[in-house]
Amino acid sequence: MSNPALLLLQDVLEKPELIDWEWIRENFWEDIVPAFQGHIFLSFVSVAIALVIALPVGVISARYRKVYPPVTFVTGILYSIPSLALFAILISIPGVAIGPSPVIIALVAYSLLILIRNTVAGLDSVPPETIDAARGMGLTNRQILFRVELPLALPIIVAGIRIATVTIIGIATIGAYISGGGLGALIFDGINRQFPTMIIAGAVLATALAITADLLLLGLERYLRPWARVRRT
Amino acid sequence: MLSNILEVFARPDFPEKLREHVVLSLVALLVAVAIAMPVALMIRNTRLGAAIAINIGNVGRAVPSLAILALALPLLGIGFASALVALTALAIPPILINASTGLREVNKDVIDAARGMGLSGGQILARIQLPIAAPVIFAGIRTSAVQTVASATLATFIGGGGLGDLIVEGYSERGPEILLAGAIAVAILAIITEVGFGALERAFTPKGLKIAQKRGR
Amino acid sequence: MKNRTKLIRAVPALLTGLSLLLVVACGNVGGTDSSSGGSSGPTITVGSKDFTEQFILGSMYAQALDANGFNGVAKLDLGSAPIADKALQNGQIDLYPEYTGTSLVEILPYKGNPADLNSPRATYEAAKKLYAKRSPADKMLTPAPFNNTYGIFVRSSVAEKDDLTNMDELAQDSKNLTFISFSQFQNRSDGYPNMQKNYPALDFEEIKIVNNLGLRYSGLQSGEGDVGVGFTTDGQLTSDQLVVMEDPKSIWPFYHPAPVVRSDVLKKYPKVEKVLNEVTASLGLDTMRELNGKVDLDQEDPEDVAKEYLEEKGIID
Numbered sequence: 001m002s003n004p005a006l007l008l009l010q011d012v013l014e015k016p017e018l019i020d021w022e023w024i025r026e027n028f029w030e031d032i033v034p035a036f037q038g039h040i041f042l043s044f045v046s047v048a049i050a051l052v053i054a055l056p057v058g059v060i061s062a063r064y065r066k067v068y069p070p071v072t073f074v075t076g077i078l079y080s081i082p083s084l085a086l087f088a089i090l091i092s093i094p095g096v097a098i099g100p101s102p103v104i105i106a107l108v109a110y111s112l113l114i115l116i117r118n119t120v121a122g123l124d125s126v127p128p129e130t131i132d133a134a135r136g137m138g139l140t141n142r143q144i145l146f147r148v149e150l151p152l153a154l155p156i157i158v159a160g161i162r163i164a165t166v167t168i169i170g171i172a173t174i175g176a177y178i179s180g181g182g183l184g185a186l187i188f189d190g191i192n193r194q195f196p197t198m199i200i201a202g203a204v205l206a207t208a209l210a211i212t213a214d215l216l217l218l219g220l221e222r223y224l225r226p227w228a229r230v231r232r233t
Numbered sequence: 234m235l236s237n238i239l240e241v242f243a244r245p246d247f248p249e250k251l252r253e254h255v256v257l258s259l260v261a262l263l264v265a266v267a268i269a270m271p272v273a274l275m276i277r278n279t280r281l282g283a284a285i286a287i288n289i290g291n292v293g294r295a296v297p298s299l300a301i302l303a304l305a306l307p308l309l310g311i312g313f314a315s316a317l318v319a320l321t322a323l324a325i326p327p328i329l330i331n332a333s334t335g336l337r338e339v340n341k342d343v344i345d346a347a348r349g350m351g352l353s354g355g356q357i358l359a360r361i362q363l364p365i366a367a368p369v370i371f372a373g374i375r376t377s378a379v380q381t382v383a384s385a386t387l388a389t390f391i392g393g394g395g396l397g398d399l400i401v402e403g404y405s406e407r408g409p410e411i412l413l414a415g416a417i418a419v420a421i422l423a424i425i426t427e428v429g430f431g432a433l434e435r436a437f438t439p440k441g442l443k444i445a446q447k448r449g450r
Numbered sequence: 451m452k453n454r455t456k457l458i459r460a461v462p463a464l465l466t467g468l469s470l471l472l473v474v475a476c477g478n479v480g481g482t483d484s485s486s487g488g489s490s491g492p493t494i495t496v497g498s499k500d501f502t503e504q505f506i507l508g509s510m511y512a513q514a515l516d517a518n519g520f521n522g523v524a525k526l527d528l529g530s531a532p533i534a535d536k537a538l539q540n541g542q543i544d545l546y547p548e549y550t551g552t553s554l555v556e557i558l559p560y561k562g563n564p565a566d567l568n569s570p571r572a573t574y575e576a577a578k579k580l581y582a583k584r585s586p587a588d589k590m591l592t593p594a595p596f597n598n599t600y601g602i603f604v605r606s607s608v609a610e611k612d613d614l615t616n617m618d619e620l621a622q623d624s625k626n627l628t629f630i631s632f633s634q635f636q637n638r639s640d641g642y643p644n645m646q647k648n649y650p651a652l653d654f655e656e657i658k659i660v661n662n663l664g665l666r667y668s669g670l671q672s673g674e675g676d677v678g679v680g681f682t683t684d685g686q687l688t689s690d691q692l693v694v695m696e697d698p699k700s701i702w703p704f705y706h707p708a709p710v711v712r713s714d715v716l717k718k719y720p721k722v723e724k725v726l727n728e729v730t731a732s733l734g735l736d737t738m739r740e741l742n743g744k745v746d747l748d749q750e751d752p753e754d755v756a757k758e759y760l761e762e763k764g765i766i767d
Contacts, residue, residue: 018307023749080379080423082386085400085416091533092409098528098537170297174387177404179528187303191390192501194664195749196307203300210295218291246636310672311665392660392669401661402633405530407556411637 020197031186032201038181039209042100042172046107047165054112055157058119059145068120075113083110083171087178103180107172111164118160122153155225162217169210173202183209234410241399241414251418253313253394257385258426261317262378265324270370273332277362286333293326298384306391316385316393323384324377331373335366364439371437375430382423396422491520492719497543498526499534501663502745502752503598503683503707503738507547509756510729511709517766518725526752531556538712539586545711545726550593551703553577553710555640558584564703565640570597573704587713592727593706596735600641600702601682602695608676609693616696620677621651629654630675632661640703641679648701664746667692683735685743707733732763 024032061068078086083106090102126149134148150157176184186202189195241247276282302319309315339362347357363370389397396419403412494515498508508526516522525543528534535557537543548557550573554564558580567573574593581588604614604627612623620627635641636659646652658675660666667686670678680686687694709726716723741759744750760766 020749027751077420080383080420080427081416082383082397082400082419082423084386084397085412085419088400088404088412089409089416091404091529091536092412094536095540097540098533098542166295170295170299173297173299179533184299187299188390191303191306191662192664193746193749194668199303199306203297203304206300207296210297211292214291214295244637311660311662311669312674389661392658392662392665394659398633398659398661402637405532405556405634407532 018196019200020195023195023197024201031198032205035181035183035186035202036205036209038100038185039169039172039183039206042103042107042175042180042182043165043169043209043213046104046168046172047111047161049104050108050111050115050164050168051161053108054115055119057112058116059123061116062120062123071116072113075109075116078109079113083174084177086110087175087180091178098179100175100180102178103172103175103182107168107175110171111168114164114167115157115160118156118163119153122156122160123149125156126152155221158217158221158224162214162221165217166210166214169206169213173206234413237408237410238414238417241411242418247399247414247418250394250396250398251422254382254385254388254396254419254422257313257317257320257388257393257395258378258382258422261320261324261381261385262374264321265328265377265381266374268321269325269328270332273329273336273370274358276333277336277358283333283337287330290326290330290333293322294330296323298323298380299387299390302384302387302391302393311392313388313393315391316388316395319391320381320384320388324381327377327380328370328373331376332366332370335369335373336362338369339365368434368438371430371434375427375434378426378430379423382419382426386419489516489519489521493521493523494545494715494719494722495523495525495543497528497534497537497546498524499531499546500527500529502685502742503681504547505752506738506741506745506756506759507707507709509753510760511545511547511726513753513756513760514725514729514765515722517760519721520719520725524753538588538710539584541712544715545709545722547707548590548710549598549705549707550574550577550590551599551640551705553581553590554703555638563639565644565701567703568700570704570706574706574708577708581710582713588710589713589716589723590708590710591723592730593708594730594733595706596683596733596738597704597706598681598683598735598738599705600635601680601684601687602645602677602697603670603680603687603692604677604695605670605673606691606693614693614695616698617645617649617701618651618698620695621649621653624652624654624677627654627676628656628658628674630658630660630666630669630678632663632666632679633659634661635679644701648699683738683742685739685741685746688739688743688747728765729760732765 057071061071081089086106086109087102090096090106091098096102130148130152131144134144139147172180172182173184173187176182176188183202183206186198187206190198190200190202272286276286301323302316305315305319309318343361343365344357347361352360385393385395386397386400388395389401396415399411399415399418403409403415406412494512496508496512496515498504505526508524512522512524514522525537528537528543528546531548531552534543534546534548538546550570551564554560554567554573554577558577560576560580564573564576567576570593574590578590581590602617602620604620608614608627612619612626614620614623631642636657654677658669660669663680663684666675666678666680667684669675671691678692682694686692707730709730711722711726737759741755744755745752757766
């Protein structure tokens with residue numbers, strides 16, 4: 001008594017035109033693993049650099065509100081340039097090396113808006129009474145920032161990191177178009193060679209990576225926001 | 234350089250590419266709404282249904298756009314139609330998530346009160362749930378719209394046309410004019426979409442909610 | 451609250467640590483095909499553009515160098531001609547396979563119409579001269595004895611039915627035909643405009659833009675178009691489903707493959723020129739088509755195809 005859905009799935013998976021398992025076996029270490037490594041590298045470094053820029057900028061924007069609109073404007077413009085275009089533009093600038101660097105620059109640029117916005121929103125969500133209480137206890141501004149505001153803002157900041165990370169993993173696939181490496185290389189090669197196996201390998205792995213990152217960070221978000229666990233969203 | 238960029242806009246094939254891009258994005262969005270909204274409406278009163286919808290939406294949102302477009306290739310072939318199907322699939326998650334969440338978030342007390350007043354399920358939906366959820370739903374549609382316009386640039390890789398064609402062409406050229414023209418065109422399109430849907434969002438926010446929002450509740 | 455503070459302090463430290471770890475761990479980053487020969491000797495980096503023939507040629511040059519006292523490293527699939535040229539001039543690669551005509555159209559400041567140069571030799575000389583004048587200077591080595599030019603091909607069934615053998619006849623018949631082309635061809639001076647200028651009867655019923663070589667061919671095979679544009683060494687042209695139209699007016703520049711090397715590299719390692727020339731001289735049109743076909747149609751790896759070929763020719767053992 002076989003499940004028809006399973007039979008269909010089996011059929012699709014075994015279709016020689018779609019997935020060539022032989023190729024996957026042969027080229028796993030040569031092509032698939034380096035692409036996967038490259039992708040993690042691109043995503044991770046980009047998120048890290050973006051955070052290093054976005055957190056201080058977010059804190060400053062939250063404090064000195066006049067700075068916030070221009071910051072949002074600039075990062076917003078960066079966000080609306082389509083990724084393919086931004087990659088290609090960066091390459092045409094003299095002095096930019098061919099390889100992962102322009103991809104990382106672009107990925108960082110994309111994630112600034114959401115990270116800064118969530119940092120500000122997170123800091124805004126700290127009740128003024130709490131800050132007053134802390135001040136009353138004699139904490140300096142710096143201590144308040146690091147021991148009170150940022151910890152309380154953390155869930156919203158992590159939510160931003162989650163969205164930024166998933167976005168970056170997705171857009172990094174396009175980076176392969178400018179020789180940036182990553183899983184997109186499998187996808188583009190597959191398209192060029194009309195070899196669905198590579199397309200599927202790249203697409204499935206990129207999706208799996210994005211979903212895994214999403215779930216991990218969602219877990220972190222929920223862990224940091226225990227009071228939200230009690231109430232249903 | 235500027236004049237060279239403007240020359241690209243004056244090319245006979247530019248309006249065609251712009252039209253392709255707009256049609257791809259718009260149709261994908263409309264079909265996505267037509268699919269996502271009924272689903273969100275159906276599950277609005279069941280906890281399990283909402284959880285499933287939101288989880289599917291979250292998974293869907295994490296899928297890289299290029300992956301779906303590329304997968305459409307071996308399954309559906311090259312061309313406009315394949316790109317359209319892929320873009321529609323990509324456009325559904327933000328709408329589904331926001332519509333489901335929005336409808337579920339309507340305060341249970343309000344619904345109970347309405348039921349107490351004798352309103353039917355359909356009336357509650359039309360007069361209470363939808364208007365209250367409207368801002369969130371439109372935010373979802375707006376997000377999806379902007380995302381779709383951006384993803385439509387990738388349609389070029391599967392022969393789907395659109396402004397991405399210009400970017401790919403310009404990438405192989407010596408000078409950056411064609412590339413910049415394509416990039417600027419899509420960026421402007423994305424900004425218009427963002428601003429336009431933002432205005433739509435405000436238009437559909439019930440006055441009472443607007444006041445409440447202003448008061449910072 | 452105390453745990454939270456620790457968490458915050460730990461985060462940046464964690465991120466930096468992990469980044470460094472990744473940088474160290476991920477050796478193979480950037481570009482699909484970056485392979486090191488593993489031999490000792492001075493490292494010569496061979497680049498390539500972004501299509502099959504380039505992958506094969508680039509691999510060939512890298513492997514030949516590797517077998518001849520150098521450490522041949524291949525950095526394939528960099529991108530289009532301007533991109534590969536950029537990598538060459540800024541030192542990321544030392545050489546890459548270019549084409550005589552292409553360099554005049556896409557890279558060098560050639561002040562005329564490359565299609566007017568009426569011999570492969572003249573085309574090569576013009577390119578070589580301009581390359582030598584650059585800063586840093588480059589040398590375009592001896593080209594291969596075949597021409598990889600644009601090929602306008604028609605589905606065999608259509609060619610038979612309408613009795614089409616050359617571009618003139620095609621132009622007359624074009625009102626009933628659909629042409630599958632790509633953006634660059636339609637807009638570059640040596641592409642479609644060039645065709646129209648020389649065969650003015652050209653007036654296709656429909657022109658579809660598909661920016662991908664493989665997809666153009668499959669589009670033709672599936673009947674989405676009748677006429678397509680590719681390159682004369684495309685592996686797909688070994689098929690009898692397609693007929694290449696003859697070009698009696700010889701409207702295109704000559705595109706003979708020739709490696710372009712930075713002059714300072716040649717000065718330091720003069721042997722490089724000899725090794726590369728040996729590979730280039732061994733090639734021919736049918737051979738190239740066959741090799742391209744192995745990658746595009748049989749899904750073999752360009753590096754393997756290059757290796758087999760070089761072994762067969764005795765250039766490496």
